[in-house]
Amino acid sequence: MTTTTDVSKRRKFFAQNNVYVPHVAVITEIIDETPTIRTFHFKFKDEKVQQEFNFESGQFGEYTVFGAGEATFCITSSPTRRDHFEVALQKVGKVTNAFHRLGVGAEIGFRGPYGNSFPLDFLKGKNLVFVGGGIGLAPLRSLIWNVADNRKLYDKVNIIYGARSPADLSFKYDLEEWAKDSALNMVTTIDRADPKWSGRVGMVPSVLEQVAPSNQNAVAIVCGPPIMIRFTLPVLAKLGFTPENILTTLEKRMKCGIGKCGRCNIGPVFVCKDGPVFTYAQIKSFVTGEG
Numbered sequence: 663m664t665t666t667t668d669v670s671k672r673r674k675f676f677a678q679n680n681v682y683v684p685h686v687a688v689i690t691e692i693i694d695e696t697p698t699i700r701t702f703h704f705k706f707k708d709e710k711v712q713q714e715f716n717f718e719s720g721q722f723g724e725y726t727v728f729g730a731g732e733a734t735f736c737i738t739s740s741p742t743r744r745d746h747f748e749v750a751l752q753k754v755g756k757v758t759n760a761f762h763r764l765g766v767g768a769e770i771g772f773r774g775p776y777g778n779s780f781p782l783d784f785l786k787g788k789n790l791v792f793v794g795g796g797i798g799l800a801p802l803r804s805l806i807w808n809v810a811d812n813r814k815l816y817d818k819v820n821i822i823y824g825a826r827s828p829a830d831l832s833f834k835y836d837l838e839e840w841a842k843d844s845a846l847n848m849v850t851t852i853d854r855a856d857p858k859w860s861g862r863v864g865m866v867p868s869v870l871e872q873v874a875p876s877n878q879n880a881v882a883i884v885c886g887p888p889i890m891i892r893f894t895l896p897v898l899a900k901l902g903f904t905p906e907n908i909l910t911t912l913e914k915r916m917k918c919g920i921g922k923c924g925r926c927n928i929g930p931v932f933v934c935k936d937g938p939v940f941t942y943a944q945i946k947s948f949v950t951g952e953g
């Protein structure tokens with residue numbers, strides 16, 4: 663798989679900086695997505711750093727809440743929108759809980775961007791099928807906006823996104839916008855019927871099967887809870903998608919983000935250095951034990 667990580671841009675970004683020293687960024691907006699997920703918007707305190715900050719869809723950063731610790735999260739916004747950058751965080755541990763206690767104007771540390779990215783050159787001219795569940799839309803969202811902002815470079819775009827309930831749907835404002843865009847086929851679903859919901863009901867893998875996007879010249883980009891991925895992969899196989907044409911991102915296993923701690927390896931691959939974006943062909947044997 664060819665990735666489009668532009669190493670020289672990242673080197674330039676780090677040129678005056680020790681890789682371990684974070685840049686200070688300020689929270690400029692906070693959006694409550696679900697009862698446990700918030701999206702934070704940031705601008706670097708140093709305007710020059712903000713101007714020079716380049717990243718690609720799929721890359722991640724190491725975020726520090728001073729006094730609480732640091733953790734890696736994907737950048738949720740698109741590099742086509744450079745005024746600020748965003749991260750969506752589910753309250754699950756010490757650092758994310760500390761993040762959720764911060765308000766607009768608070769300062770955090772950011773190191774990065776790290777990792778590879780979604781392979782835009784490989785995706786150009788192709789039909790794209792995004793399959794996301796819950797907070798798994800966060801890394802896909804960067805690429806979806808990137809594609810939407812460069813729509814002519816891609817063929818058909820299907821987005822299938824689901825969550826347990828209407829309240830658990832993230833980025834509702836984006837879902838509405840994508841649904842209105844005739845150049846995108848947006849399908850939103852929830853797992854169980856809900857009196858407040860008049861839309862589609864069904865698990866993401868079943869809805870994918872019903873939508874049945876063509877595998878011709880197509881790539882599926884999947885991110886969501888492990889159970890969703892487990893049931894989505896056989897559906898994609900049934901629809902004719904090969905492991906080489908299924909992409910996913912594995913950010914959750916990372917700690918240091920730069921290949922030092924050894925916490926993120928799956929088999930011989932390091933998620934932080936070799937990923938976080940992989941084709942299913944690259945990780946299939948480590949994930950399923952199949953050769």
Ligand code: FES
Pocket residue numbers: 915916917918919920921922923924925926927932933934935
């Ligand atoms: S996250 Fe530390 S080695 Fe990959």
